[in-house]
Amino acid sequence: xxLTEFKPLKEILEKLGEEKKIFIMGCGGCPEGADTGGKKVLxxxxxxxxxxxxxxxxxxxxxxxxxxxxxxxxxKPRSEEIKNSDSVxxxxxxxxxxxxxxxxxxxxxxxxxxxxxxxxxxxxxxxERCDTCGNCILDQTGGICPYxxxxxxLENGACAGQSNDKCETDLExxxxxxxxxNNLKRIGKLDRLEKFIPPRDYAKLLPTADLRKxxxxxxxxxxxx
Amino acid sequence: xxxxxxxxxxxxxxxxxxxxxxxCEIGPPKGAEDEEIKETAQHLKNxxxxxxxxxxxxxxxxxxxxxxxxxxxxxxxxxxxxxTCRDRNRLALQSDLISAYVLGxxxxxxxxxxxxxxxxxxxxxxxxxxxxxxLLWAIKKLEEGYDLAGKELTRKPSFFKGAVVxxxxxxEASYELQIIKMKKKIAQGxxxxxxxxxxxxxxxxxxxxxxxxxxIKVPVLAGIILLKSERMANYMNKFVPxxxxxxxxxxxxxxxxxxxxxxxxxxxxxxxxxxxxxxGVHIQALGWEKHIPAAIxxxx
Numbered sequence: 001x002x003l004t005e006f007k008p009l010k011e012i013l014e015k016l017g018e019e020k021k022i023f024i025m026g027c028g029g030c031p032e033g034a035d036t037g038g039k040k041v042l043x044x045x046x047x048x049x050x051x052x053x054x055x056x057x058x059x060x061x062x063x064x065x066x067x068x069x070x071x072x073x074x075x076k077p078r079s080e081e082i083k084n085s086d087s088v089x090x091x092x093x094x095x096x097x098x099x100x101x102x103x104x105x106x107x108x109x110x111x112x113x114x115x116x117x118x119x120x121x122x123x124x125x126x127x128e129r130c131d132t133c134g135n136c137i138l139d140q141t142g143g144i145c146p147y148x149x150x151x152x153x154l155e156n157g158a159c160a161g162q163s164n165d166k167c168e169t170d171l172e173x174x175x176x177x178x179x180x181x182n183n184l185k186r187i188g189k190l191d192r193l194e195k196f197i198p199p200r201d202y203a204k205l206l207p208t209a210d211l212r213k214x215x216x217x218x219x220x221x222x223x224x225x
Numbered sequence: 226x227x228x229x230x231x232x233x234x235x236x237x238x239x240x241x242x243x244x245x246x247x248x249c250e251i252g253p254p255k256g257a258e259d260e261e262i263k264e265t266a267q268h269l270k271n272x273x274x275x276x277x278x279x280x281x282x283x284x285x286x287x288x289x290x291x292x293x294x295x296x297x298x299x300x301x302x303x304x305x306x307x308x309t310c311r312d313r314n315r316l317a318l319q320s321d322l323i324s325a326y327v328l329g330x331x332x333x334x335x336x337x338x339x340x341x342x343x344x345x346x347x348x349x350x351x352x353x354x355x356x357x358x359x360l361l362w363a364i365k366k367l368e369e370g371y372d373l374a375g376k377e378l379t380r381k382p383s384f385f386k387g388a389v390v391x392x393x394x395x396x397e398a399s400y401e402l403q404i405i406k407m408k409k410k411i412a413q414g415x416x417x418x419x420x421x422x423x424x425x426x427x428x429x430x431x432x433x434x435x436x437x438x439x440x441i442k443v444p445v446l447a448g449i450i451l452l453k454s455e456r457m458a459n460y461m462n463k464f465v466p467x468x469x470x471x472x473x474x475x476x477x478x479x480x481x482x483x484x485x486x487x488x489x490x491x492x493x494x495x496x497x498x499x500x501x502x503x504x505g506v507h508i509q510a511l512g513w514e515k516h517i518p519a520a521i522x523x524x525x
Binding site: 197 | 343
């Protein structure tokens with residue numbers, strides 16, 4: 001179970017900025033257990049956004065947003081709604097935001113911060129992707145996490161160490177910032193890279209005891225025969 | 226808060242005057258001594274408008290940049306304090322910056338830093354709490370009289386702030402990323418740039434034309450490495466990220482016994498070729514400091 005918490009509404013509205021038409025995507029996996037997802041959460045959030053003058057073009061909940069094949073098949077019937085949206089707001093851990101960003105031609109804003117891995121990890125298991133750092137900025141970086149994709153954890157762009165788009169630490173490893181550049185170029189949003197990103201809040205890397213527990217925490221305390 | 230007169234640094238005044246500037250570099254020794262620094266400084270004394278002091282260059286543990294800058298200052302020279310983000314978190318970086326100011330050091334060069342695993346302590350924790358753009362932002366905050374936590378300083382420092390850029394990035398994506406980041410650095414207060422070492426004047430010229438198109442007006446100093454041998458060229462081509470020595474230059478070096486004369490010839494030609502496009506040169510002599518005067522003879 002991957003644990004997530006809501007980003008403050010104010011931060012989400014700042015991220016959405018001038019974008020008016022928002023498509024909501026939710027993960028039916030871990031967020032359901034962490035009370036940061038599910039039908040009610042998503043429809044409540046739709047109301048909040050509408051109160052702020054936004055139009056919600058649609059809501060789509062998918063069992064596992066970290067499962068790319070599943071996303072591909074489920075977005076097909078909703079492609080018009082997505083196409084007519086300015087951006088997508090994603091209720092999932094960092095893996096889900098990265099999976100949706102890699103498939104859609106839109107900026108995908110994280111609505112949640114990923115705080116810990118709690119129990120088992122999600123389904124996008126091929127490579128390291130989410131640092132569970134509680135500071136999600138995936139919408140600024142083309143849906144690719146600069147904390148896991150770049151060994152120097154650079155937030156404001158590449159260093160000068162790459163050669164042939166590979167990383168100075170390992171010539172087999174893609175430069176994370178080149179990946180970020182390429183994905184933002186693909187969706188025509190390179191201007192995202194111009195914005196200054198302040199240093200991350202490392203205090204959030206130390207989640208409170210409460211944030212480390214799922215609603216199933218009591219099971220760990222019981223003597224189960 | 227005490228009001229401080231914001232006197233410009235000597236190096237900033239040089240660039241302001243429009244004089245073609247020369248900066249050089251000192252890499253502190255791996256040991257508790259200062260003889261080598263003093264010797265190198267003597268060679269640079271009448272040559273350099275500013276002397277960069279590297280900050281554990283190539284991620285190798287050495288004498289510190291701040292201490293070495295202080296020694297240079299005591300010798301009446303103009304140090305440029307290189308600060309990387311690799312080894313210190315935001316508390317230590319801010320503390321070292323105000324320490325530098327108190328020691329009279331006015332020029333700072335903000336860098337990300339090489340990764341730890343390329344150096345001699347590959348097991349060390351790579352810090353990178355801030356990146357180079359955020360470091361410039363932090364300096365700006367300190368100059369406004371506040372630290373990154375928003376707490377007021379009893380006295381505010383003031384610096385002449387520089388950054389680096391690589392004109393020779395080898396792919397479209399990495400090239401564009403350099404331009405984007407250069408603009409971000411300027412937005413956060415970078416007042417001059419020193420470039421990664423170049424060997425191809427044409428590449429540098431194209432880069433300067435591009436930043437001109439971007440309407441970037443910040444002075445740029447072209448990075449020049451004194452090439453000592455073909456072996457060094459091949460080594461850099463293979464192992465030094467972002468540096469490329471073209472084949473004709475490698476061949477020139479191969480074809481001569483007199484490496485020193487060839488080194489001076491290559492550097493002088495390069496300096497002549499880039500001169501019309503930039504505000505100065507940053508020369509990395511890597512032990513051959515005594516040959517710098519010959520390499521820059523045409524500037525006098």
